[in-house]
Amino acid sequence: MQSRNVTLPEENKRNIIEINLTVPAEFVLVGFSDIPKLHWFFFGIFLFIYVIILLGNGLIILITKVEPTYQTPMYFFISNFSFIEICYVSVTLPRMLMDLCTLKGNISFYGCATQMCLFLFLGTTECFLLVVMSYDRYVAICNPLYYPLIMNHKMCNQLVVGSWVIGIPIQVGQTYHIFSLPFCKSNKLNHFFCDMPQLLQLTCGDIFMSKIMFYIPTVLFVTVPFMLIVGSYSRIISTIVKLPSSTGRTKAFSTCSSHIIVLFLFYGSGGITYLKPKSNEYEGTDKILSLFYTILTPMFNPLIYSLRNKDVTMALRKFFPSLFTLQKN
Template sequence: MVDTNITIMEDFILLGFSDFPNSQGFLFVVFLIIYVSILLGNGLIIIVTNVELALQTPMYYFLGNFSFVEICYTSVTLPRMLVNLWSQKRNISLLSCAVQLCFFLILASIESFLLAVMAYDRYVAICRPLYYPIIMNHKMCMKMVVGSWVSGIPVMIMQTYQVFSVPFCGSNKLNHIFCDMPPLIKLACGDISGDEFFLFVDCFLFGLIPFLMILTSYIRILNTILKLSSTTGRSKAFSTCSSHLIVVCLFYGSGLIAYLQSNFSYSGKTEKIFSVFYTIVTPMINPMIYSLRNKDFIAAMKRLFSKCVKN
């Protein structure tokens, strides 16, 4: 046996946007504004959908839960990123990295399933409107939300354990903006075939399958919309569904490309660009798409604001 000098990692250095040393202050301001807008926008959706009786429907029930997940999902990565940009101290311990990865994976799986649930809700509402109150009753909606929350937890905890059960050696520089699976696997020592296999399985179970379910729902929705005789009804249905599809394409598209391409070749810059889309851009545009383009939501928000002013 040949002895080799291996330095076991105690912490990582998140390189983040260190490629732009002169833009750290600018990036801090930009991401701070984005984070505040995510908190305020999604928080507003949660408040309005819970307070306004007119919005006590399955669609807005799912939307409120989705907005809450978006806040949690973003809070796992963005605050740490802001601290790194402000202090220029990029160290993160193995334990903190493992916790961040675990919560990120869990919340990402919840968001993935909720998007599929929201697509199914729109499919039933548009394609089977007469059965909508029966199928999407309150009990069924709760089951679907609870299922979305708990289904990915054991798998993602096991996945995090699998990633950190392999020792890390060599460079401790993590070329990413947060602790994510692809860059961590690249720093692992020994046999990483198990990690790469689980990475592929995760993409399939929590990315590709929900994405295909959403596509199936929208293909059927499109067929139904094209059969509508009313131009107004067709336009309203297209508007509602296109909003959902924008979020879906950004989230799944950037996430699947980033994770699947890492199985073949890894590029830190490419990974960071895609990660910005599925961790920051999607939660930022969610309130704009679901509130500013939704007449019912705007009307409910105006009523709520009027009540607050009168009181």
Template sequence: MENEENVGGENLTVMVEFILLGFSDFPRLEGFLFVLFLIIYMSILIGNGLIIFVTKTDPTLQTPMYFFIGNFSFLEICYTSVTMPRLLTNLWSQKRNISFLSCALQLTSFLVMGATECFLLAVMAYDRYVAICKALYYPIIMNHNTCIKLVIGSWISGIPLQIGQTYQIFSLPLCGSNKLNHIFCDIPPLLKLACGDTSVNEFSIYADVLILAMIPFLLILWSYSKILNTILKMPSATGRSKAFSTCSSHLIVIGLFFGSAIITYLRPKSIHSAEADKVLSLFYTIVTPMFNPIIYSLRNKDVIFALKKLLPR
């Protein structure tokens, strides 16, 4: 639904609601996609929920690393729940409309939690750096109060910028169609509906990505370069193997999340492809949260042991 106004000889559209096209180009696949995404969503909720439970209840997992893993799992549940219920509803009911306000709230929540994930991954990398490179000082540096402050800081650091980013996007004059060729309200498809020059907005997006994604990404790379250097100096092959196993699982999550997100938001608007954006968005909104419990449980002996103790109950 839309209302048109003529300002200065140009037809501008006041959007009341948007239409999320999603996978409407493949109507025969929508039933299959609904079942597939429902299974994935349930696995995300169950897998990450199980990690939260074991990291909170098992005495052997009351360490900073598992404190951050538990918080990361909670974030993944929230992050996925911003987009997946709406996607599943659209696939099931074929009603693809989303109100202007709901779209703005979805984008804000999505961006804030995306920024939180960037910072929390950097915090987890710093935790591993301190644990491996400054092992003697680890209990002092990563005390409980510090861990809580780092988690709270990760959650709130991106809020002002992302609210501002959403306000800028939804303040743009819109013209033409109200159809968003995407699976949720995201920046690239919204910019395609904007009239006039959006170069200032694109620059703002690049600046946000540099601050909220590239800086944490560079901090992660720095942490792991120090970790790798320390691991190679370890005299014990068992110690090296355990350290590599723990860090490699973290790097898998980082590669999936940052790789797809940075490609999506740093590409110029002129070369954006709607289909490519949909595929890339699935990686950082669905694939990473789905593999998080697999990576942190099946590759971690402490978590496997804690899960085995729960099975008889």
């Protein structure tokens, strides 16, 4: 049998190219579907964690609003941080619970874009709010006499609003750029939510500039805030060491230790995930690390602040008896 070359018309070639580069109608989040026998086990664990996150962070917000003694800048920032944690985890965890329940990870193109944009925006807000909290501790410990003057009500509101607003234009632009790229590979994301590194692996063509646009905001919103926090705490620690009273040193360290623990949990897992070289060999590791900064850190946040903070513990003891008294009346 003789083979012969078939020449396709130019119009047909263009149609084939357009089909290969078409925008997918939906993506499929693989998540934990590779181990379907354990999907109800994972569903129960993550549902329990989600409830703990909502109750724990919600309780911190309630205490800081109800108790007059906690109307201070530090607790104002802690309550805002708890609110961000609730929003941050609600972007990914309810969707993951639904996928575990139905064993379907289908998510629409625009739904995926919305999830990624919100996730990046809230993550950026959290990074800058952690900087604000470290600055608050720096002023309180290094310049205690000027603390009421510097951290006044107007300044606190401006710092919180700035933390929310600063990342909006860049993250919206970044999301628009990623979802404008041609997706010519599989529409399966080996992740439990729409994240930028996994989406970049599905695009084709020259994505060098796309990677540059990915790493520049990552360095800007992860590395720069982290260095500012390190600078603040280096000054704080040097000031604490010079305090003449051992009681004063212990109190200052205990005030900052909760913040430092949250920092290491969030920046440690998030920084490794986003700044390390991407490889298909470590996709399972990426999912585990993602669980730390998307789910476990928001869960540990109220536990760390309540268990390591004597003021919050005392507020809880006052608050719950008052609830029981109201119920009896």
